[in-house]
Amino acid sequence: MRRNIVVTGVLLVLLSVAMGTSVMPPRSSGQREEAPPGSNKAYPPLEKTIPARMTEQQWAEFLSQFPVVNYDAAESNDPGEAVRRNAKSRRFDKHNFVSKDPANHVTMSVIHSDARASIPALPTAASEAVVVGEVLDAQAHLSNDKTGIYSEFTIRVNEVLKAGGVNAASADGTIVATRIGGIVRYRNGHRRLHSISAEGMPRVGKQYVLFLESVGQDSYSILTGYELGASGVTPVDYESQFAAYRGYEKEAFLKAVREAIARP
Helix, strand or coil, rough: CCEEEEEEEEEECCEEECCCCCCCCCCCCCCCCCCCCCCCCCCCCCCHHCCCCCHHHHHHHHHHHCCCCCCCCCCCCHHHHHHHHHHHHHHHHCCCCCCCCCCCCCCCCEEEEEHHHCCCCCCCCCCEEEEEEEEEEEEEEEECCCCCCCEEEEEEEEEEEEECCCCCCCCCCCEEEEEEEEEECCCCCEEEEECCCCCCCCCCCEEEEEEEEEECCEEEEEEEEEEECCEEEEECCCCCHHHCCCCHHHHHHHHHHHHHHHHC
């Protein structure tokens, strides 16, 4: 899916709080705040940069969605794994999203995507595959040129609702899916959040319905998703259309997804 993007570094962003205790993600203010040259002004670390209208607990919960990668992380000692990672990371080169500058006057960078507003609540037609699965692992990675960042999720497939490279035999197998974003930790200890406006991340140990786009052989990008929790369904993303299914009982939601898939 093509994205219309603008990259902005921000220090503090006003956030809104959605229904219940869920947290709206950062949205770009269109401005960049930086310390004047030679300034000794102290800026709080990422976890202490609590946006307005959010509690410390809500901010911590939001940040916990994002995997962390060290900017100076070494490549794998396994030559085969290094080649595979290089091939995956190449797709995120030349994004100009991540900066090599470790200065702490920028605590987050946000991509604003107008395309997200046009995604339907159940994007079955746009999805190569739709699966029910549990997130087993989440890791953030930098692109080969270190200008892009993506998070990679290992998912145990419990059920295939729509097959597109994921067939019924894959149930109880695993697939890998990615999303742009993550937290970069620099050598000086500074941590900088990188995210797409209105996008969250799946959490390890939770079960989801995931709508997937194919980005290569046995590899997917997460278009959107819904957590299947004990208290009902929770959308991963924060655009208003996804809130339509918030709180749905699991089986009622799965029925709605199956019916959407069955429609032409």
